[in-house]
Amino acid sequence: xxxxxxxxxxxxxxxxxxxxxxxxxxxxxxxxxxxxxxxxxxxxxxxxxxxxxxxxxxxxxxxxxxxxxxxxxxxxxxxxxxxxxxxxxxxxxxxxxxxxxxxxxxxxxxxxxxxxxxxxxxxxxxxxxxxxxxxxxxxxxxxxxxxxxxxxxxxxxxxxxxxxxxxxxxxxxxxxxxxxxxxxxxxxxxxxxxxxxxxxxxxxxxxxxxxxxxxxxxxxxxxxxxxxxxxxxxxxxxxxxxxxxxxxxxxxxxxxxxxxxxxxxxxxxxxxxxxxxxxxxxxxxxxxxxxxxxxxxxxxxxxxxxxxxxxxxxxxxxxxxxxxxxxxxxxxxxxxxxxxxxxxxxxxxxxxxxxxxxxxxxxxxxxxxxxxxxxxxxxxxxxxxxxxxxxxxxxxxxxxxxxxxxxxxxxxxxxxxxxxxxxxxxxxxxxxxxxxxxxxxxxxxxxxxxxxxxxxxxxxxxxxxxxxxxxxxxxxxxxxxxxxxxxx
Ligand SMILES: [Zn+2]
Numbered sequence: 001x002x003x004x005x006x007x008x009x010x011x012x013x014x015x016x017x018x019x020x021x022x023x024x025x026x027x028x029x030x031x032x033x034x035x036x037x038x039x040x041x042x043x044x045x046x047x048x049x050x051x052x053x054x055x056x057x058x059x060x061x062x063x064x065x066x067x068x069x070x071x072x073x074x075x076x077x078x079x080x081x082x083x084x085x086x087x088x089x090x091x092x093x094x095x096x097x098x099x100x101x102x103x104x105x106x107x108x109x110x111x112x113x114x115x116x117x118x119x120x121x122x123x124x125x126x127x128x129x130x131x132x133x134x135x136x137x138x139x140x141x142x143x144x145x146x147x148x149x150x151x152x153x154x155x156x157x158x159x160x161x162x163x164x165x166x167x168x169x170x171x172x173x174x175x176x177x178x179x180x181x182x183x184x185x186x187x188x189x190x191x192x193x194x195x196x197x198x199x200x201x202x203x204x205x206x207x208x209x210x211x212x213x214x215x216x217x218x219x220x221x222x223x224x225x226x227x228x229x230x231x232x233x234x235x236x237x238x239x240x241x242x243x244x245x246x247x248x249x250x251x252x253x254x255x256x257x258x259x260x261x262x263x264x265x266x267x268x269x270x271x272x273x274x275x276x277x278x279x280x281x282x283x284x285x286x287x288x289x290x291x292x293x294x295x296x297x298x299x300x301x302x303x304x305x306x307x308x309x310x311x312x313x314x315x316x317x318x319x320x321x322x323x324x325x326x327x328x329x330x331x332x333x334x335x336x337x338x339x340x341x342x343x344x345x346x347x348x349x350x351x352x353x354x355x356x357x358x359x360x361x362x363x364x365x366x367x368x369x370x371x372x373x374x375x376x377x378x379x380x381x382x383x384x385x386x387x388x389x390x391x392x393x394x395x396x397x398x399x400x401x402x403x404x405x406x407x408x409x410x411x412x413x414x415x416x417x418x419x420x421x422x423x424x425x426x427x428x429x430x431x432x433x434x435x436x437x438x439x440x441x442x443x444x445x446x447x448x449x450x451x452x453x454x455x456x457x458x459x460x461x462x463x464x465x466x467x468x469x470x471x472x473x474x475x476x477x478x479x480x481x482x483x484x485x486x487x488x
Contacts, residue, residue: 038485039462040266040312042127043302044476045072046100047295048093048146049277049323051455052080057285057328057443058292061339070296071303072317077464081457082472083321086115090452093277094157096320096473097149101270103477111145111163112153123477124150127268127484128172135174135257135267139250139294140236140274142167142227143180146320150270161188164195168202174260174269175204176213176226176253179235199225210248218262226253232350239275239348240294241287251297258305266312268484271298279348280323282426283445285438286345288326306461314462314483318476319455325446333442341389341441344379349430352377356429360408367404370429374400378437389440396436403432424448 047054059070085095086105094111098104102112102120113119128134138147143163148154151170152163160182167175185191192198196206207213207226216224228248232238238247254271261267273295279287299317306313328337347355355373359365371382381390382397392400406419406428413419423431425448438445457476459467466479 036463036466036479036482038266038487039314039483040487041262041305041309041314042266042268042480042484043306043313043315044100044123044268044270044480045273045295045299045302045315045317046097046146046270047273047276047292047317047319048140049280049321049450050273050292050295050319051322051326051451051453053322053326053328053453054276054280054288054292054319055456057326057339058289058296060328060337061289061342062293064340065343070292071300072296072458075315075317075458075460075464077459077466077468079457079468080454080470081318081476082454082470083319084452090450091321092157092450093145093320094149097146099473100318100320100476101149103474103481105474109157110155111148111157112151112166113155117155119153122150123480123484124172124268124270125170126481128170130484130486131265132484133174133261133263133265133267134170134172135176135261135269136172137174137250137253137257137269137298138177138272138274139291140272140278141178141181141234142175142225143182144178144272144274146272146274147175147177147270159188161185161191161195165192165198168195168199168204171223173223173267174226174257175224176257177228177272177274178237179227179231181235196225210246210252213248213252213256216256216260218259220260222260224260226256233278236275236278239279239287239291239350241290241346241348242351243294249297250294251301254298254301258301266484266487269302271302273298277320277323280326281424281448282349282434283324283424283431283438283448284349284434285326285441285443286342286434287348289342303460311462314464315460316457316467316476316480317459318457318473320473322451322453322455324448325451325453327444327446328442330439330442330444332439337442338389339441339443341379342437342443344390345377345434345437347377349426349434352433353427353430356407356427365408367401370404374433378433380433380437380440392436400429400432400436403428 083091085091085108087107092108094109098106101122107115124134136147143160145157148163152166164180180195183195204225228237276291302315457467
């Protein structure tokens with residue numbers, strides 16, 4: 001399979017070369033890239049599950065609803081990046097994170113090690129070795145695959161406790177985001193103590209308070225381990241669509257990381273928008289748009305810094321893979337798009353599930369009683385003017401009623417219908433509501449998992465042109481590593 005794929009990519013490269021394209025990814029085929037001078041401030045932003053459809057649905061929604069586009073789509077350098085793993089055409093976040101962080105292909109589920117299990121050096125570790133300050137920020141738990149690829153070395157991305165121990169042992173200067181998934185080592189044979197206690201024993205200042213985080217500056221004592229005060233599903237930050245004023249946003253974490261890391265030897269900062277992937281797995285397009293905007297706001301913090309340090313800053317933005325098979329067209333809406341219809345949704349799939357689960361406990365709860373909730377949170381209407389585009393059709397209502405019955409415990413399905421194809425592993429009613437709303441907006445989904453679609457890589461600032469061609473995800477680390485050498 002792998003040889004076949006290499007052959008296929010070589011053919012693509014040859015075709016592009018004939019067409020006059022620069023095909024550096026396949027021309028250099030893992031060899032050294034053109035030497036470049038180090039850059040003092042290097043940012044790498046990774047949208048988990050963010051490919052071109054996620055960027056374009058948000059861009060178009062923002063243009064229609066808010067009369068503005070995405071900053072990341074306006075960057076001067078734009079390229080396309082392949083994502084496949086060593087042993088899978090469709091990658092996972094561990095293999096793709098390792099490729100982006102370390103510059104080597106590895107197997108599905110492997111983190112910071114090659115297919116033989118040998119540790120790989122990440123661009124963050126190299127920057128740290130070179131005397132730069134290093135920061136890792138994410139909207140999901142800090143032990144998750146994408147952040148982990150920059151500090152951990154483990155053939156199992158699910159070995160959360162030992163991944164957390166690798167985080168502490170990295171000695172990196174700033175960690176900010178969600179919490180940990182195995183804080184007390186319930187799934188490990190070798191227990192060294194509670195993750196936060198071990199971090200403090202190793203000199204980390206643990207911050208769980210917004211006011212305290214906001215006081216950080218370049219003179220603050222470190223290293224810092226900052227965790228959002230309000231955590232949502234899987235110890236991640238709340239979804240952007242559910243954010244409250246007291247929450248710490250991805251942009252807040254990014255801004256404070258910059259303030260804290262700024263120093264004469266330069267820094268490397270990786271920021272992950274981790275929940276883009278999660279809302280794509282759940283096929284929730286409105287939540288995708290909110291996550292993308294929150295991610296773009298975080299990039300804007302780096303961009304504002306770059307404008308003050310134009311000769312010393314590089315910002316690279318990429319995705320690790322596509323999730324959901326998001327399609328910017330739907331058979332039911334033909335050539336028309338109605339993305340503005342997504343603005344009626346004001347809650348994530350997971351928060352709606354919390355509302356729904358509370359209602360389910362009421363004795364005489366029925367689909368008719370669920371309808372006002374669907375209207376309140378998603379704008380879909382069951383009564384009123386037939387011409388109203390938010391009116392649910394008879395067939396759409398049937399789909400939601402069947403999903404409601406299944407959510408309420410009725411496991412029967414019409415013959416030939418596979419519940420996994422309809423709902424994935426998600427709550428049937430919630431999934432059917434977002435499918436109906438998304439289809440009304442002219443958006444479709446083909447999967448509840450990742451797809452092999454290439455992603456877009458964008459860059460701004462010093463050496464941005466290094467990222468403007470068709471690359472492989474391993475090329476990102478190969479290009480970044482010479483840029484995090486010592487400045488002087
Ligand atoms: Zn991912």
